[in-house]
Amino acid sequence: MHIAEGFLPPLHAAAWTVAAAPFVAHGVVRLNRQIKENPEAKLLLGASGAFCFVLSALKIPSVTGSCSHPTGTGLGAILFRPPVMTVLGTITLLFQALLLAHGGITTLGANAFSMAIVGPWAGYGAYTLVRRLGGGLLGAVFAGAFVADLVTYCVTSAQLALAFPDPAGGFTGALTKFGAIFAVTQIPLAVSEGLLTVLVVRLLRSTSAAELIRLRVLKEGQVAS
Amino acid sequence: MTVVLAADRLSYSYPGSPPVFSELSMEVSQGTALAVLGPNGGGKTTLLRLLCGGLRPAAGRIMLHGRPLGYGRTALSEFRTQVQFVHQDPDDQLFAATVSQDVSFGPLNLGLPPTTVAARVTAALEDMEIVPLTEQPTHLLSFGQRKRVAIAGALALRPLVLILDEPTAGLDPAGAEALLATLRRLSAGGTTIIASTHDVDFAHRWADEAAIISRGRLRTGAADSLLTDSALLRDASLRPAWGPAVGRVLRAVGGLPADAPDPRTPEEVLRLEPGTRP
Amino acid sequence: MTVVLAADRLSYSYPGSPPVFSELSMEVSQGTALAVLGPNGGGKTTLLRLLCGGLRPAAGRIMLHGRPLGYGRTALSEFRTQVQFVHQDPDDQLFAATVSQDVSFGPLNLGLPPTTVAARVTAALEDMEIVPLTEQPTHLLSFGQRKRVAIAGALALRPLVLILDEPTAGLDPAGAEALLATLRRLSAGGTTIIASTHDVDFAHRWADEAAIISRGRLRTGAADSLLTDSALLRDASLRPAWGPAVGRVLRAVGGLPADAPDPRTPEEVLRLEPGTRP
Amino acid sequence: MLAIDVAAYRSPWRRRHPAAKAVLAGGLLLSALLLPPWPGAPITAVITLVVALGWARVPPRAFLRSARAPLAFIVTGSVTFLISVDTSGLAWAPGGAVRAGEVIGRCVAAVFCQLLFAMTTPLADVLPRIARRPGLSGLAEVAGLVYRMLSVVLETVNAIRRAQADRLGTRSWRTQWRSVIGLAAQVFVLSFDRARRLEAGLSDRGYTGSLAVSVESLPLTGRFLALAPLPGLVSAGLTLALTSACTVA
Numbered sequence A: 001m002h003i004a005e006g007f008l009p010p011l012h013a014a015a016w017t018v019a020a021a022p023f024v025a026h027g028v029v030r031l032n033r034q035i036k037e038n039p040e041a042k043l044l045l046g047a048s049g050a051f052c053f054v055l056s057a058l059k060i061p062s063v064t065g066s067c068s069h070p071t072g073t074g075l076g077a078i079l080f081r082p083p084v085m086t087v088l089g090t091i092t093l094l095f096q097a098l099l100l101a102h103g104g105i106t107t108l109g110a111n112a113f114s115m116a117i118v119g120p121w122a123g124y125g126a127y128t129l130v131r132r133l134g135g136g137l138l139g140a141v142f143a144g145a146f147v148a149d150l151v152t153y154c155v156t157s158a159q160l161a162l163a164f165p166d167p168a169g170g171f172t173g174a175l176t177k178f179g180a181i182f183a184v185t186q187i188p189l190a191v192s193e194g195l196l197t198v199l200v201v202r203l204l205r206s207t208s209a210a211e212l213i214r215l216r217v218l219k220e221g222q223v224a225s
Numbered sequence B, C: 001m002t003v004v005l006a007a008d009r010l011s012y013s014y015p016g017s018p019p020v021f022s023e024l025s026m027e028v029s030q031g032t033a034l035a036v037l038g039p040n041g042g043g044k045t046t047l048l049r050l051l052c053g054g055l056r057p058a059a060g061r062i063m064l065h066g067r068p069l070g071y072g073r074t075a076l077s078e079f080r081t082q083v084q085f086v087h088q089d090p091d092d093q094l095f096a097a098t099v100s101q102d103v104s105f106g107p108l109n110l111g112l113p114p115t116t117v118a119a120r121v122t123a124a125l126e127d128m129e130i131v132p133l134t135e136q137p138t139h140l141l142s143f144g145q146r147k148r149v150a151i152a153g154a155l156a157l158r159p160l161v162l163i164l165d166e167p168t169a170g171l172d173p174a175g176a177e178a179l180l181a182t183l184r185r186l187s188a189g190g191t192t193i194i195a196s197t198h199d200v201d202f203a204h205r206w207a208d209e210a211a212i213i214s215r216g217r218l219r220t221g222a223a224d225s226l227l228t229d230s231a232l233l234r235d236a237s238l239r240p241a242w243g244p245a246v247g248r249v250l251r252a253v254g255g256l257p258a259d260a261p262d263p264r265t266p267e268e269v270l271r272l273e274p275g276t277r278p
Numbered sequence D: 001m002l003a004i005d006v007a008a009y010r011s012p013w014r015r016r017h018p019a020a021k022a023v024l025a026g027g028l029l030l031s032a033l034l035l036p037p038w039p040g041a042p043i044t045a046v047i048t049l050v051v052a053l054g055w056a057r058v059p060p061r062a063f064l065r066s067a068r069a070p071l072a073f074i075v076t077g078s079v080t081f082l083i084s085v086d087t088s089g090l091a092w093a094p095g096g097a098v099r100a101g102e103v104i105g106r107c108v109a110a111v112f113c114q115l116l117f118a119m120t121t122p123l124a125d126v127l128p129r130i131a132r133r134p135g136l137s138g139l140a141e142v143a144g145l146v147y148r149m150l151s152v153v154l155e156t157v158n159a160i161r162r163a164q165a166d167r168l169g170t171r172s173w174r175t176q177w178r179s180v181i182g183l184a185a186q187v188f189v190l191s192f193d194r195a196r197r198l199e200a201g202l203s204d205r206g207y208t209g210s211l212a213v214s215v216e217s218l219p220l221t222g223r224f225l226a227l228a229p230l231p232g233l234v235s236a237g238l239t240l241a242l243t244s245a246c247t248v249a
C-alpha cells in the first residue's frame, strides 16, 4: 500500500519529504563511501536494488487465503543494513512510482519514511534485539520481517491520520479507521511475510552461505547451525 | 493415428506489438516427433508456449484429445499433468538448490506419496543419464548438465506430450547426439515430442514431421519433404539439411546406390569414400 | 607474420576444482581468424578469458607483442584498449539503458572527446548493421540484436584483437551468415579475431587456424587440416565438418574436379548436381 | 515487460528533453495539488488527459490500465472519510462525501500528471543526465544498474514463475508456498550471480569505477519548452476565473 500521488495535502507531502531527506542523505554518503573504497560494490548494490524491487513484486499467499505483496523491507534491512536499505528502498519506491504508478513523486518522501526508513530500522532493531537476547538466527529473522512489515503499515496509517484527522475523533479516531483498514488486514500478511522470510533465509543458508557471510548475516563457521 | 494435441485457428500478439501470427492451425498425432523451425523472432517459442497452455491465445483454441483447453486453475493444472514444457534456458526453470530437489518439485505438486516421488525422480534422472549429479547444487553445473536437469524435471511428471524449446542450443555435438538418443527412447515409449530448433540437420535426423513458422505463416508436413525444400527454407532464414543434399548429388554422380538412404552425419559421408570399409 | 598475442605455459584452475589445463602455450599471428573448439566444459571460455586478461593464470603468462601482460590496474586497462572480449551472454556485458549509451562506454573510458566518441559509436553501429536501433532500450531487443550490440561495444574501442565466446549460439542460420560476413570484413581491416564455437562447419568456413581444447590438452594448426581429422575431433566430442567430407568423397567418385574447392554449404552441394546451372 | 516503460520508449515525445517534459507535467501537477479541488481537479484532470492522449499520443488503454492500481488505493483510502470514529463509536461523518470527493478528484488529476510524465519519458533518458551532477553520480549510476538488472532479473523471474506453473506449482495453497519460497531464494541467488557476471563483463570492457555514458544531446530550447508551462497555466487560469465568477455571482 503505497500512498498514491496527490493523496496527501501538499503541506504534508512537503513535510514528509523534509523528514525523510536527512536519512536518505546519510544513506547516500555511506553508499558513496562504499563505492569509493571498492568500485565493484556498485554492481552488488545494483543487484541488491533489483532484488528488493523484485521481492516486493512477488505475490505471496497470505494466511487468510488471499494473495498480497511482501514489503521486503525487513529482509533488505537484515541483509544490507538500514542506511543502505534506505537508499535502495527509496530507489525502489521511485521506480515503482515511475514504472508501475505504485506511489507517487510528491508522496515519495512519505512512502520512503515508512518503507525505507522506519520499517527497516524497526525491523533491524527487532532482529538485533532477538539475536542479542540469544535468540536463533531464524527467530530473529522472523521478528525482523514481521516487525518491519507491521511497523511500515502503522506508520502509513499514522501519516494518513495526521493528514485527515477524523471530524469527531480527531487524530486517534482517524488512526483507528486507517489502522482498521490497513494495519489489521496487514497482520496476517505480516505473519506471512515473517514466515516467508524465515524459509527463504533458511534456504539461503544452505545455498548461498558465502554471500551471507560476505553480508555479515552469518559468521564464518556458523553455516552448519 | 489419434490426434493428441491440436491448435485451432490460434491468434496471438504481445501487448503493444503486432500479431505474431493469426488463424494458425495444426494437429499433432500420438507418438509423433515434430520439429518446429523458423528464423529468430519467427514465433517458435510463442507457438510452443501457446501449445503448453503457458500463454493464452487472443483467439482460437488448443485441444487435447479433442477437448478444448480451459484456462481456469483446475483445468490448466489438469492439462499440465499431461503436457510439459522445457524452456530454452535452463536457468528459466531451475530454482531449487539441488538436482533431486528440483526434479521432485513436479511429482510433489501432484500430491504423490514420498516413495513414489522418489521413484519418479530416480527414473527421470536415469532417463537423462544424470544419476551421478543427484545431490549436486544446480548452480555449479555446466550448461549442458543444467539442460538435462530441466528436461528431467518435466519427465518426472510422465507427460503424454513433451514440448522442448531449442533443446540442442549450447550443447556440443556429442551432447546433441545423446539428447537425440534420449528423445528417440522417449518416442519409442509412446511420448509425443515437439521441439523447436535452428539446426536443420538435427531436425532432419530426429523428426517425423516438421513445422516451419515464418512471418506469421505455418507450413507443416513430413520432415523429409519439408526440410529438403530449398526455396521454402531460404524464405524462413534457414538452410537446407546437408544429409539429403549430399545424398541426392552422390546418387546423381553414382557415389551412392539409388535405393540407399541419405548419409546423416559427416562420418557417414566419409565412409562412402571408395576403398573405405563400411 | 608477427605474433600479436601469445600464451606461455598457462595453467588455470577454479577455486576448489581440479585444473582446467596446465602448461598450455599458443601463438596468434596478426590478422589471423582463429576458431577455438572443444566439448562442453572443455575450457574454451576459460582460455578466452585468460587471453583477454579477465582471469589471472595460476602460472604462465599472456604476451601482447612479446611483452608479458601485467595485472595491475593501469597495465590491464592499457591492454584492454587493444584486446577486447565479447561474452557468450550479451546480458553479462550490457549495462546501460539504451544501445548508444552502452556502446559509448568504452570510448568514453578512453577519455576521447565527445565528438570522437559519437563518431566511434556510429561507426561501430554501422559495422554491426544496427544503426536503426541506436536509441532503443537494450532490454526490449531480441537475443541476436543484443549480441550485436555487445560486439559493437567492443568494436567501438577499435581493438587490435577481438575475442568472442560462441558468437553464433542462439542465432538463426541467416544471422550466423551475417555475422560471418562481419567477421570477414573486420579481418580484412586487419583485426585479429579469436572465436569459440561448437559449430564445426562455421569454424571451417570462417577460420584460417583452429585450436581444439579438450581434457586439458590443446591442439592447434591450420583449420583445414585440424577440422578434417576425424579421430582428433571425435576425441573432443566434436564431429568433422560436412564440407571437407563431402568434397573428399565427391572427388573420389568423380563428382567434383580434383582441384575444385570443397563445397561450403548445402546449397553449394546441390549446385554440384549434374545438369544444374552453376 | 512493464507497460509504462514500453509506452515511454515508443512515445512520440521520446526526443523531447526530459526537463521540458518535467516542466509540463510538473506544472499540471502543481495546479492539481494547489488549486481548490472544485473545480480545479476536474479541469486539471481533463487538460492532462487531453495533453496525454491527444498531444503526446499515449495509448489510451495502457494509460487507463496503469491508472488502476493507484485508483484502487485512492478509493479504499477515501472510504474512511464517510464514517467518523470517536469514543462514542461509529457514525456517518458529516460532509464526509464532499471530503472524499475532493481527495479523489485531486488524486485522479495528480495520478494523470504522474502518468503523463512516466509514459513519455523513459528512465533511460533521465538517469544518465542526473549522473552528471557531482555528488549524485554514485546514486544515479546505482539506480541505472538497478534498472538494467531489474529487466534481466524480472524476465527470468517471470519465466521461472511460468515454469513453476507448468510443473503444477500453483495447484494448491501448499504448492504455492513451496513455489514462492523457492522463487524468492532464487531471486537472491540470481541477482548476485548477475552482479558477478556483469562485474566480469564490465571489467573486460575496461571498467575502473565510472559508468559514465554519453547521452543523446537534446535541445532544451525552442517551441516545446516555451509551450510546456502552458497547460498548467491554462488550468490554473480557468479554475481561478471560474471560482471568482462564482464568488461574484
Ligand SMILES: Nc1ncnc2c1ncn2[C@@H]1O[C@H](COP(=O)(O)OP(=O)(O)OP(=O)(O)O)[C@@H](O)[C@H]1O
Pocket: B014, B015, B017, B020, B038, B039, B040, B041, B042, B043, B044, B045, B046, B047, C142, C143, C172, D001
Ligand atoms: N515478451 C514479449 N513481449 C513482446 N514481444 C515479444 C515477446 N516475446 C517475443 N516477442 C516478439 O514476438 C515475436 C516472436 O517471438 P518468439 O520468441 O516466439 O520467436 P522465436 O521463433 O522463438 O525466435 P528465436 O529463434 O530468436 O528464439 C518476435 O517478433 C519477438 O520480438
Ligand SMILES: Nc1ncnc2c1ncn2[C@@H]1O[C@H](COP(=O)(O)OP(=O)(O)OP(=O)(O)O)[C@@H](O)[C@H]1O
Pocket: B141, B142, B143, B144, B172, C014, C015, C017, C020, C038, C039, C040, C041, C042, C043, C044, C045, C046, C047
Ligand atoms: N566459475 C566456475 N567455478 C568453478 N568451475 C568452473 C567455473 N566456470 C567453469 N568451471 C569449470 O571449468 C571447466 C571449463 O569450463 P569452461 O566454461 O571454460 O568450458 P567451455 O569449453 O567454455 O564449455 P561450454 O562449451 O559449455 O561453454 C568446466 O569443467 C567447468 O565446470
Ligand SMILES: [Mg+2]
Pocket: B044, B045, B046, B088, B165
Ligand atoms: Mg525462441
Ligand SMILES: [Mg+2]
Pocket: C044, C045, C046, C088, C165
Ligand atoms: Mg563456454
